[in-house]
Amino acid sequence: MWQTRREFLKTTAAGSVTVLVSRLMPFGASDADAAAMNPASAWSGPAGEARYRIDGLAKVTGQKIYARDFHPADLPGWPTQFQHALVLCSPFVDHIFAGVNLDALPRNGRPQVVITGDDLERDGIGIAEEEYPAGKYIVKKGERPDYFGKPVAILLFDERTAFEQARKILVYDGKGVRAGKKVDVPPATFYPNTSIIYVAGKEGDQKFAQTMGGPVHPSEGGVRNERAMKYVNEIGKLFETEDWDVFEETYHTQVVDPMFMEPENGLAWFNRDKKTVELLIGSQSPQYDVQDVKDVLEPSTLGVEDAHLYAAYPGGGFGGRDTSILCLYLGLAAAYSDKPIRILHDRFQQFQQGIKRHASEIALKVGVSKSGDLQAVRNHILLNGGGRLNVSKYVGDVAAIMGAGAYRFNYADIWSRPQHTRTLVAGSMRGFGALQATFALESIVDEIANDRGVDAIDLRLQNVLGARQPIVTGAPIAPPGMQEMLEKAKAHELWKGREAAKKSAEKADHAYGVGFALAMKNYGSGADAVNAALSIAPDGKVVLTSSAVDMGQGLATALAVSTGKALGKNADEIETGEVRAFDALQQVGGFDLQPNNPRWTPIIRNSTKASSGSSRWVHAVLEASRILFDTGILPAAHKLWGPDSHGLDARHVHWVDQALVAEGHQPLPLAELAHMMHDKHLVTATMVHGFFSAKWISAEYTVDGVIQRWEVDGLAVKRGDDEEWDLINRRDPELFTVQSQWEGNGQTMGATAALAAVSVNRRTGEPRVVGGVHLAAPGNMVVPVLVEGQMDGSWAMGVGQALLEELPTFADGASNGKWNLNRYHLPLADDCAIHTVEKVILPPESPHAPRRGMGEVALNCVPPAVANAIAHATGKRFRSLPITPEKIRTALELT
């Protein structure tokens, strides 16, 4: 489970939240043409299927859907004149900030407004330094920037040409920030670490595990912690005393940029009449972003009482738009301007200011018995959390949970420790700590196999966890399919023929090798709050609303087809990123159990994260649809079919061509049912909230005489044409506290595997992926082609992580404003061997198999598979990513 402190704070204050997030209405001259070309519902296939993405038409015709496409003139009520905001950042941390160097600009090209740290302090902004997001948003003159890339001023320009000129001179040419006297930089500090201690009993039971009482901190006091420390010491001695082969290595992974294609940007306007800061942004977490702006500005002396956010489609996300700081600077800039403002990062600025993946240093020690059984693992994971408090603690949690990989160990001593450093901000990114841990573990397993002269997949088969076996936390949640993927990979021609292919390349210009890796990762965060609202109009039109955001992964489409099973058709329209509508549930959040409060839920709202779309957000739509069927559609059918149909329930009916069919009765078109539902004041809309941590909160509800148990913890309905929601109190709920997650550890797991074939130029050392097999066990898929798309994208991102992408950590890194795609190399199609990578998707293990999120899970197997392939090709082991030609040349002593 990872749950940010701010999520906790927000949920406890939810009753008074007055922020809102609205979805943009369509803009643009092409809308009418597009609608004529292709009606809005053309995307939809038969119930439960999509012909294409629900957002596809807008994207393929170039309609305005991304934040960058909008001007203030596009927004209702906004003034058309606006200012361009330049967030100026520090390229240094070892000098005092001596002020902004406006002298570098021509006199007629200077900003109209300069917002400084002194302004913020004077106006009461950013005082709560320990809260999230960390305070002191702009460095004051005379103080030391505490991390590379920290903003030192916001400059507002009336003219775009002046803004562009200033950006060039102040950012790219590096003339904007005056450095004062040199000062010492204090050493990095640490965020709380995560320890996972696991000791198996002799009978395969557990002597000590996280699930047996919760997390531990061995270095701290208390009976349980002291017991954990005892086991830490015992495990340390076992490496010396047991008759094991012990392998000990250190691995590194690099700083990586999410590199979503649309650089961050947005609009903001302080509407002083309404005392509201209005914002437009593309974000994975619009609900957090707007809350942050409100939280930061409301206590100030500037007169801000509220915030409102228009959520645009993000042009990519990968975690990097979850709790990004950009929205806060939009709000700050707007608060100091009498016009709307626009922040329009270019790619240099995005590299300079955007969230990065945590770099890691992983010290790994594994003991293996003479018979090849993995016995003990000690894994110390150090993560570079950068300079601003973000989600590092939770990245550390996930890294630790994956610290023993997908294998059975009798002993595990794992700790992960995010560091608070002076580097760029590190936060959420696809893979989320597990990528780093998986690279290290899958590399050392390969090393062990090589050392012992055994097949690397055989070694994994000997040690891999079976379905529902306990992972290193003790929770019995290992996913199914891992053994099957190993067997399929082992039987694949690429693997079977690897030695012969390598041998046949011995005299060629390029060495050849094949590597394998297996990855297990959580999907969902461990404590997930979701929602959905569904309505049916008298003509049968179905409209779906969700707080989830589609950043490209296809979630809007997956949600829209998920009404199909219960309603016989896909949703006609979907609104994503909507928050305020769900205030109708009047929920109260907080981690402490409130058993007698029917409005209580542990968390009210989450961002869209952790590959939770298909498993969690879809669940809310399925339940909202099921409830609408049980309480609206079926009663309407009973009325239309007459008294002899009253014994019919969901088991006796089904949909055919959007008509409800029951034996012995006339088929009823959905539109006819919908008309009856409105006419007879039956339920025509449902709104649900669900909470999942290892299981869904469920409760019994009574709606118009229908008594059912549904897996939701909040429910409201509308009847007929009612405007107001009717809140339905739950009964007999199966509540749990977030602490009780340790029973099942809150998590759900998925797994993927990869075979990668590489060639390595014997002269230049250049490695290239030339083929592969990508295996996944996604369970039941909502839209299979979207799952395949996630696998394709993950493969490419994995290749980039393994071979191409890297940002220097400190002064030469992206904070210097000189980084762009000419230096930061993303994989192109050729790099990914797109014509020679095969996808193998295992069928669901049962009709009731879960829908496993694949966005992150599919990524983590790729980098170690590529690294293991290079080791096979070259005979040299590379333990630091990316594996560059230079590193290979050095290792192979090529001149």
Add this chain to the structure above:
Amino acid sequence: MSKIDLDLTINNQKISRNDVDGTMWLNDFLREELRLTGTKFCCGIAVCRVCTVAWQRVPGAHMEPIRTCATTLEHVNGTILTTVEGLAIPGRLHPLQEAFLENFSFQCGYSAPGFLMASYCMLDRLKRSPIPKDDVDAAIHDAVGQHICRCTGYVRYYKAIRQVVLETPGLTT
């Protein structure tokens, strides 16, 4: 700053402006002045190619993909441009757009206009000089192999473009 009198044809519409800054990037002109925001901006240094549009010197000339983030107005003055907004004919999507939809080629969609317009130029080239079917993959690589997409891994872009090339009469021999 050099002022020019601008005379462009964009998506079959004449665009004439006096005293325009000739050094303005075409991307800025399209997005900020004309509000044709279908053409995207990403790297700004002509690497990623999301900003690609189709360019013709004169009517009937070969269509060439150009990167609008690194092309100034003075360089395209007097010529003909097609952007993603001009790709469909009234009432019907372009076959490339249809194929991108049917193949779920894009995810976030931000790179899609660049892929579309580069492929559009390739189709124009193949209409004039058809190629053997065996050369199609290489031609696609030549057309979009340098385009960057972070979401998709490129697989379904290539699949859709290949489908259009093979299904459009007269492009292959």
